[in-house]
Amino acid sequence: MKYVDEFRDGELAKNIAAHIARETAPQTVYRLMxxxxxxxxxxxxxxxxxxxxxxxxxxxxxxxxVCVLPVGRVDQAIRLATKLGVILCTYADTMRVPASAKLTLxxxxxxxxxxxxxxxxxxxxxxxxxxxxxxxxxxxxxxxTTTPPTAVAVKQAQAEGISNFSILCNHVLTPxxxxxxxxxxxxxxxxxxxxxxxxxxxIGSEPYEVFARDxxxxxxxxxxxxxxxxxxxxxxxxxxxxxxAAVENEFTRAVTRQGNIKAQAxxxxxxxxxxxxxxxxxxxxxxxxxxxxAEFADFNAESKFNCDYLPVQDHxxxxxxxxxxxxxxxxxxxxxxxxCTPENPVGSCMVSSEGACAAHYSFGRFRETTI
Amino acid sequence: MSYTRALDLTHxxxxxSHGSGGRAMAHLISGLFASxxxxxxxxxxxxxxxxxxxxxxxxMSTDSHVVSPLFFAxxxxxxxxxxxxxxxxxxxxxxxxxLSAAFILEEGFLFADLKRIVDSMAKAACEAGVxxxxxxxxxxxxxxxxxxxxTTTAVGVVADGVDLSGDRARPGDKILLSGTIGDxxxxxxxxxxxxxxxAAIVSDTAALxxxxxxxxxxxxxxxxxxxxxxxxxxxxxxxxxxQSGVGMLLNxxxxxxxxxxxxxxxxxxxxxxxxxxxxxxxxxxxxxDADRLLAVMRAHPLGAQAALIGEIIEDAHGFVQMxxxxxxxxxxxxxxxxxxxxxx
Numbered sequence: 001m002k003y004v005d006e007f008r009d010g011e012l013a014k015n016i017a018a019h020i021a022r023e024t025a026p027q028t029v030y031r032l033m034x035x036x037x038x039x040x041x042x043x044x045x046x047x048x049x050x051x052x053x054x055x056x057x058x059x060x061x062x063x064x065x066v067c068v069l070p071v072g073r074v075d076q077a078i079r080l081a082t083k084l085g086v087i088l089c090t091y092a093d094t095m096r097v098p099a100s101a102k103l104t105l106x107x108x109x110x111x112x113x114x115x116x117x118x119x120x121x122x123x124x125x126x127x128x129x130x131x132x133x134x135x136x137x138x139x140x141x142x143x144x145t146t147t148p149p150t151a152v153a154v155k156q157a158q159a160e161g162i163s164n165f166s167i168l169c170n171h172v173l174t175p176x177x178x179x180x181x182x183x184x185x186x187x188x189x190x191x192x193x194x195x196x197x198x199x200x201x202x203i204g205s206e207p208y209e210v211f212a213r214d215x216x217x218x219x220x221x222x223x224x225x226x227x228x229x230x231x232x233x234x235x236x237x238x239x240x241x242x243x244x245a246a247v248e249n250e251f252t253r254a255v256t257r258q259g260n261i262k263a264q265a266x267x268x269x270x271x272x273x274x275x276x277x278x279x280x281x282x283x284x285x286x287x288x289x290x291x292x293x294a295e296f297a298d299f300n301a302e303s304k305f306n307c308d309y310l311p312v313q314d315h316x317x318x319x320x321x322x323x324x325x326x327x328x329x330x331x332x333x334x335x336x337x338x339x340c341t342p343e344n345p346v347g348s349c350m351v352s353s354e355g356a357c358a359a360h361y362s363f364g365r366f367r368e369t370t371i
Numbered sequence: 372m373s374y375t376r377a378l379d380l381t382h383x384x385x386x387x388s389h390g391s392g393g394r395a396m397a398h399l400i401s402g403l404f405a406s407x408x409x410x411x412x413x414x415x416x417x418x419x420x421x422x423x424x425x426x427x428x429x430x431m432s433t434d435s436h437v438v439s440p441l442f443f444a445x446x447x448x449x450x451x452x453x454x455x456x457x458x459x460x461x462x463x464x465x466x467x468x469x470l471s472a473a474f475i476l477e478e479g480f481l482f483a484d485l486k487r488i489v490d491s492m493a494k495a496a497c498e499a500g501v502x503x504x505x506x507x508x509x510x511x512x513x514x515x516x517x518x519x520x521x522t523t524t525a526v527g528v529v530a531d532g533v534d535l536s537g538d539r540a541r542p543g544d545k546i547l548l549s550g551t552i553g554d555x556x557x558x559x560x561x562x563x564x565x566x567x568x569x570a571a572i573v574s575d576t577a578a579l580x581x582x583x584x585x586x587x588x589x590x591x592x593x594x595x596x597x598x599x600x601x602x603x604x605x606x607x608x609x610x611x612x613x614q615s616g617v618g619m620l621l622n623x624x625x626x627x628x629x630x631x632x633x634x635x636x637x638x639x640x641x642x643x644x645x646x647x648x649x650x651x652x653x654x655x656x657x658x659x660d661a662d663r664l665l666a667v668m669r670a671h672p673l674g675a676q677a678a679l680i681g682e683i684i685e686d687a688h689g690f691v692q693m694x695x696x697x698x699x700x701x702x703x704x705x706x707x708x709x710x711x712x713x714x715x
Contacts (some may be wrong), residue, residue: 001634010624013697047699226697342707353640363701366690 004033007225008046013253016230017051023237032236033326034194035178037064037354044363046226056233057190060356062177062281062324063102063196065142066093067348067355070280073170073314074099076302077139080168081105084305088115088123091146093352094139098345100312105139121153128157128165128332137301140167145198147171147290151270154292166301169291172197172277175207176288180326182215184282189325192236194229195221197251202267204259208247214244217316223251270296278311280348281324287313320347323356330357331368337361378402383482384507390476390510403486404506407493412469414503420504422469423475425528432459433524441518444558445574446649449491450522454649455579455600457499460581460651462596464535465527470524473507488519499510499578515692519565526582533587537614539594544683545556545661546619547654549582549668550575551677552604555633556646560575560637577650582673589667591660598652605644605703608691618686621693622701625680645706655683 024030034040040060043049049058062068074097081088088105095106095117109115114134118124121138128136140150150167157165174196181187197206200221208219218239222232232250240247249255270293277289292300302308314321318340319333330336330349340346342358350357353362378398388395390479405413412420437454446454453470460467472492476485496503497526503523565591583596595615604626612619628643636643650673656664668674681693691703 001630001637004634004637010696010698017698045699045701046695046696046697050699051697228398342704358707362704362707366688366692366700366702 003249004225007223007227009227012227013051013188013230014359016227016234020051020056020230020234020237023234023241024053024055025241026055028055028240029239031059031189032057032233033059033061033181033188033192034195034229035061035063036196036199037067037222037352039194039222039229040356040359041062041354042224042226042229044359047363048226048229049364051230052233056237059190059326060323060329061181061193061326062279063143063174063199063357064349064350064352064354065146067096067171067320067350068177068281068325069097069141069170070278070281071099071314072278074105075312076307076309077137078103078105078108080137080301080305081115082108082308082309083110084135085114086137086305087127087131087191088113088137088139089127090115090139091120091141092117094141096350096351098315098343098351110314125153125156125162125165127271128162131336134164135310136149136165137140137279140168141170143172143174143196143199144202144267147267147271148202148260151266153196154296155266157299160297163298164267166299166304167292168301171290172279173288173290174203176285177211177279177282178208179183180282180285180288182211182217184325190326190352191240192218192220195219195247197222197224197228197254200251200255200259202263204257204258205247205249205257206259212245212247218245219247221247221251221255222251223254243362249304254306269293278309280314281321315346317339318347319357320349320357323349330360331343331365333357337365378482380482380486385476385478385480385482385485385510387433387478387512388509389713390508396508397406398560400508403482403484403489404508407485407489408496408500408503408506412502413506414656415570419697420580421470421664422504426469427528427530429462430463430465430527430529431524432456433522434459434645435520435522437517437520438559439517440559441461441484442651443562444571445555447488447491448521449488450495451576452523452650453492453495453501454576455523456523457501457578457580458598458649458652460525460527461578462535462585462598463529464533464583464593464596465528465529466584467525467527467580468499469526470503470523471505472503474509475516475520476508476510477518478510478513478520485519495578497582502637509572521620532566535593535596537595537597537611539656540611540615540617540683541594542617542683543658544594544655545658545679546621546681546683547609547656547661547665547668548604548626548678548680549579549652549674550650551627551629552599552648552651553636554605555649557632557635559647560639572635573575575650579650579652579673582652582668582671585667585671586664588652591664592657592666593654593664594657595655596652599648603645603647603707604653605642605691606706607620608703609689609705611653612689615683616687616689618684618689619681619691620684621681621691623693623696625678627676627678629700644703646658658682666715
């Protein structure tokens with residue numbers, strides 16, 4: 001596989017690991033947060049922790065789309081599918097996120113709701129075209145990566161006059177989440193960020209400059225392949241050793257400083273900032289999520305079906321919130337691997353393969369022999 | 372029988388009457404199934420087939436097949452239903468002797484498609500040398516089936532001294548795999564999801580009993596044979612680890628994956644370790660016999676890409692671990708739920 005295998009080369013990995021081992025100062029602890037679930041997955045999937053010295057600590061961040069979705073948002077989608085009888089279209093990962101009353105979209109589907117797993121917003125539009133007598137709602141979730149395709153679908157629906165299509169918009173923004181991680185009271189101490197890969201292809205590297213400038217935190221944008229992650233770790237260690245804090249780009253094959261201007265224009269044409277949005281783990285953050293602009297109000301499922309967001313408390317024993325803030329590791333949660341497993345997730349971090357708990361359970365739990 | 376018309380195999384469709392036990396059903400059986408599967412036991416025409424008593428211990432296994440789409444690159448539900456059940460019997464070290472086949476047909480299903488499927492089954496059974504000696508047909512109303520469901524049962528006979536079981540893996544034993552993984556699952560999925568790849572992915576569906584017999588004939592001390600179907604290699608290895616109360620250590624670099632399958636999995640965010648196979652087997656053998664067994668497997672057309680992929684280790688937790696291509700270590704866990712594509 002060209003352009004993939006090159007970034008999974010074991011010999012090159014050994015070489016970078018040797019550099020890391022040589023350049024880390026033995027007395028320094030390097031606390032690095034990989035923001036994205038994609039990085040979390042790569043780190044666990046390739047066992048990268050085994051290639052790092054003990055004083056390089058990787059802390060999982062909140063960048064997993066389904067993980068940060070609060071229970072009330074999944075409830076909303078389930079309500080639309082069960083009470084209002086819409087065809088609810090969703091990306092696969094969201095199907096298993098636990099909601100209220102022990103429901104998930106998958107269980108709602110088993111109980112008769114019309115929930116359909118799709119790969120692309122175009123699939124949702126097609127379902128709307130094919131079912132003109134039914135209302136079709138797309139559960140739009142994700143960071144800046146998945147927002148442009150939603151914008152395209154909304155614009156297409158408007159242009160084609162597809163009036164039975166709408167979206168339940170839960171698109172969120174990366175920089176406010178990073179800001180929240182750095183400013184939350186009693187939050188996790190960090191020495192640098194492994195910056196997002198796919199998100200940065202859209203927003204560019206510029207939005208992270210504030211974290212280097214104002215918070216003195218180095219950020220290295222890295223691709224999702226294991227060598228990308230290792231190289232970014234080395235670049236962060238070098239910055240920390242030199243006392244620098246800059247935004248550096250390891251993922252130059254895909255990310256520029258400005259990002260994808262066309263996609264950004266498209267997104268701002270269709271969406272505007274929400275005043276507030278509740279995140280799982282990070283709480284209610286100002287200007288951290290998107291809503292449809294007034295010109296596209298007809299495609300807003302929340303207003304179309306009068307289906308408001310109702311906040312719901314997380315499960316009491318679930319530590320997803322602290323894990324999403326990087327304050328706890330999955331194995332520090334009392335119900336990890338016992339009550340909460342991928343087959344029976346209690347919190348969202350145990351659902352997606354990008355979730356910190358699912359990644360640790362599936363790939364790393366052999367390291368703790370007590371489980 | 373002048374009152375009957377020939378089955379319209381071009382445009383005709385299954386009707387409720389084809390499952391009612393009356394003339395229409397008799398007609399379907401004689402016009403389609405009996406001619407395709409033709410053999411003396413089926414020709415007895417009774418409620419059950421009377422079979423000669425074989426020498427040795429009997430092995431019996433049954434499997435239901437519900438694949439969608441029914442036709443895919445490299446096969447269809449028909450040959451799959453023959454291979455799958457033969458393989459289950461073969462994994463016990465047995466020589467498969469007879470098959471039964473039960474069809475649940477959906478009202479409105481095209482005769483033309485049914486004939487393609489039945490012909491494919493008959494060809495697969497003939498090539499494997501395992502006749503379909505008895506069968507059954509039921510029809511369900513439209514919307515209550517997915518075209519056709521096929522359940523097959525195979526009976527085989529296993530020689531004395533052959534004792535294969537999932538609980539026999541021991542620390543030090545070697546783990547062998549007969550070829551590339553994920554071909555069947557991705558062949559089916561690529562057609563299901565309308566994904567287009569430059570190079571077609573073809574299902575590996577095949578009957579493995581001749582490969583198994585060659586492996587047994589080698590005299591190698593075989594402990595476990597199992598075909599990694601649903602849930603893929605990862606799930607099957609976990610089953611064995613649990614049954615035997617051992618751990619495993621795999622080497623990722625040694626597990627063969629067809630590059631097109633790897634690319635398709637990459638594209639969908641799937642892991643080939645969890646994708647289904649229908650013509651592959653895992654063999655666990657005594658360490659001293661591994662090289663010899665591997666050579667025998669590679670000499671067989673269905674084992675040409677066989678590889679030694681790891682070994683059994685002591686582990687009370689029954690964890691399957693893997694050295695990754697990057698030099699780290701990870702677990703290869705049971706499949707949780709259904710394998711779903713990732714978002715980004």
